[in-house]
Structures are given as structure tokens and as C-alpha cells.
Amino acid sequence: MKTLNQKNQQIEKPSLEYYLNLQYPVTLYPDPEEGYVAQIKDLPGCLTQGETLEETMANLNEARELWIETAYEADDNIPLPSSNDSYSGKLLLGMPKSLHRRLAETSEREGVSLNQYIVSLLSAVT
Structure with a gap:
């Protein structure tokens, strides 16, 4: 077209x-x-x-x-x-305590940091 x-x-x-x-x-x-x-x-x-x-x-x-x-x-x-130029790559995220606990427990079982685990989850779905 x-x-x-x-x-x-x-x-x-x-x-x-x-x-x-x-x-x-x-x-x-x-x-x-x-x-x-x-x-x-x-x-x-x-x-x-x-x-x-x-x-x-x-x-x-x-x-x-x-x-x-x-x-x-x-x-x-x-x-x-939108451009990534205005993003630092860091973000403060609030979440329910129960979700925080589940994410922390799963990341521990996987042998990775909580941050690394959350980034991998987000990368897989975007």
C-alpha cells in the first residue's frame, strides 16, 4: 500500500x-x-x-x-x-505481599536473584 x-x-x-x-x-x-x-x-x-x-x-x-x-x-x-532514551532501566514496583513471597520463593528454587527472575518473566511475555 x-x-x-x-x-x-x-x-x-x-x-x-x-x-x-x-x-x-x-x-x-x-x-x-x-x-x-x-x-x-x-x-x-x-x-x-x-x-x-x-x-x-x-x-x-x-x-x-x-x-x-x-x-x-x-x-x-x-x-x-516511545524511545528508551528517557528510561534508566530501573523501576520501583509495588505489589501484593503474597505475590512478592511467591516470586521470591520461586526465584530461590530456580537459583537466581528475585530481580533476574522477574526480568526473565517479563521478557518472556513482551
Whole structure:
């Protein structure tokens, strides 16, 4: 599919596959009624929830794909992921004590630090 730029020149629009393979930053919130809410702020209205972290991330991936496919088919603008330049790689995260305990116990069984275990979980679902 071709589009026109500001100088009325035809340019090739990236493929749907290109947009689906972009890695968007995810924001996770603990849900006060148990579970999680996840959001991709770069894609307005792209958010979901789930009872477990795994369910929430699976739901968010499905929501992201549907958001991008719908925007692509409507020829709407699909924002690129926000830059990592303003992120330090560190984050303070609050979570329920029971989740903290389960994560710490599992990381100990796996023989890795809690931080390393959480990063591996998040990497697997994003």
C-alpha cells in the first residue's frame, strides 16, 4: 500500500507484519480486586486485565495485535514505540505481599536473584 507524503510523493507504507513486530513499552498496575491491568500507552485505548500476570500479558498481546490490525486496515496512523532514551532501566514496583513471597520463593528454587527472575518473566511475555 502506498501513501502520499507532504510533498505529494508516493512512499511505501510499512507492512502490517512490520507494525506487529514492534516492541511497545507496557505499563502494569496491580488491580485492587486481585489481578493486573496492563496498558500500552503508545496505542491509545490499548489496555486489558487478567487474574494472573501470564493471563494479563497474553490478553495485552491480543489487544495490541487487534489495535494495530484495525488501525492498519482503516489506514489510521500507528504510532511507533516511545524511545528508551528517557528510561534508566530501573523501576520501583509495588505489589501484593503474597505475590512478592511467591516470586521470591520461586526465584530461590530456580537459583537466581528475585530481580533476574522477574526480568526473565517479563521478557518472556513482551
